[in-house]
Amino acid sequence: METHGEAAREGAIATLLAKVASSAAARAHDADDSKSTQLLTTKQGSCVQSSENVENLGSPFAxxxxxxxTADHCRDSGQGEGFSFSSGQNxxxxxxxxxxxxxxxxxxxxxxxxxxxxxxxxxxFESNFGxxxxxxxxxxxxxxxxxxxxASPTQxxxxxxxxxxxxxxxxNDLSAFSSAFGTGPSDQATTIINEGGQTTETLIDGPFEFSDNDSCDVSTDYESLDPIITDNSTGQVQSGRLNVTVDGSSFEVVYNGDGSVTVNGRTYTxxxxxxxxxACTAALEEASQAAP
Structure with missing residues (x-):
């Protein structure tokens, strides 16, 4: 695909990438949920947990x-009639x-x-039932x-x-995928989503990557120039403007109200x-909805 086309594609799927980042954060927040059972359970390793410690971690929100x-090699397992499970964290x-x-x-x-x-x-995590x-x-x-x-959003x-x-x-019941929201402390990413009654406003800045290990690979650095405005009832982007950097080249992507985008003066319907x-829309939607 020529680079203008890549910029058009990756500009058009920016709001989906923001959904994947939000979904990944939600899964990370749930990642240490303990797998419990009323049956025989065994723990192995160094499962270090300190609950309800109140700390200042430098959050901009609180x-x-x-x-x-949770730290180091921690394994849980359990079994009973017709059921067994094992989980591990490292x-x-x-x-x-x-x-x-x-x-x-x-x-x-x-x-x-x-x-x-x-x-x-x-x-x-693995479980067997029947x-x-x-x-x-x-x-x-x-x-x-x-x-x-x-209570205290930054924007x-x-x-x-x-x-x-x-x-x-x-x-085995989830399509494999990987994503990256920012690359490190000196190259962070930011997504600001403000949902109103009729429209949603999205600002997306920084590097984003996504791969479904098949036909969808996205690697883009975004800079919001004007917020992306999406109609809540139709899901169609009404307006917005981004700088999209693909393979070292920067493109201005303008969202038009008819569903088209214009990339450096060239319009894609x-x-x-x-x-x-x-190839990417279905994979990104699945990634944003899947929950292990």
Whole structure:
């Protein structure tokens, strides 16, 4: 695909990438949920948890957060008549929360504790019930702040994400994919979403990557010039303007009210965009809705 076409495609799917980033953050927040059973269970390894510690983690949305930390090789397993499960966590996952979950802080890394230079936090889960097996593998690395209708958003958004988080998900009932929101402390990404009654306003800035390990690969650096305005009833983008950097080249993407976009003066119709986006739209929608 020529680069103008890539810029058009990746500009048109910007709001979907924002949904994937939000969904990845939600999954990360749920990643240390314990798998419980009333049957025989065994724990192995160094499952270090400190609950209800109140700390200042530098969140832009709240000064004090309740923090839970899970560290190192922790394995859980259980079995009973017709049922068994095993789960494992390796690395350090620190989750901070305030306002009943409206403010979330996530830091995920290998046992080094440094998401900027270390490897990912890994979680694995498998259960067998009758003849059905369910398995999930999750990898997370980064440091991310999330405001979901919190009291003190930085720019007045209903949903705000600031930081960086790379993630990958796979399972026998989940299509494998990986995504990256920002690349590190010095190259963070920001998404500000403000949903009104009739329209939603989205600002998206920084590097985003997504791959479904098949036909959809996106790697883009965004700069919002004017907010993307989406009609809530139809889902169609009404207006907006971005700088989109693809393969080192920068393009101005303008959203037109008829569903088309104009890239450096060249217009792609809604039909042309649908063809360009076809391989990615379904994958991004599935990634934003899937929950391990």
């Amino acid at each position: 000064h004090s957060l309740s923090v839970t930390t 690395g350090i996952l620190a989750l901070g929360e305030a306002e009943g979950g409206n403010v979330v802080y996530i830091r995920a890394s290998d046992i080094s504790g440094d998401p900027a230079s270390g490897g990912p936090y890994i979680q694995q 003849r059905q097996t369910t398995s999930h593998d999750v990898e997370l690395r980064g440091e991310l702040n999330l405001c979901d209708n919190c 007045g958004g209903n949903l705000e994400l600031i930081g960086y988080l790379s993630s990958s998900f796979a399972g 809604a039909q042309e965009l649908a063809t360009l986006n076809d």
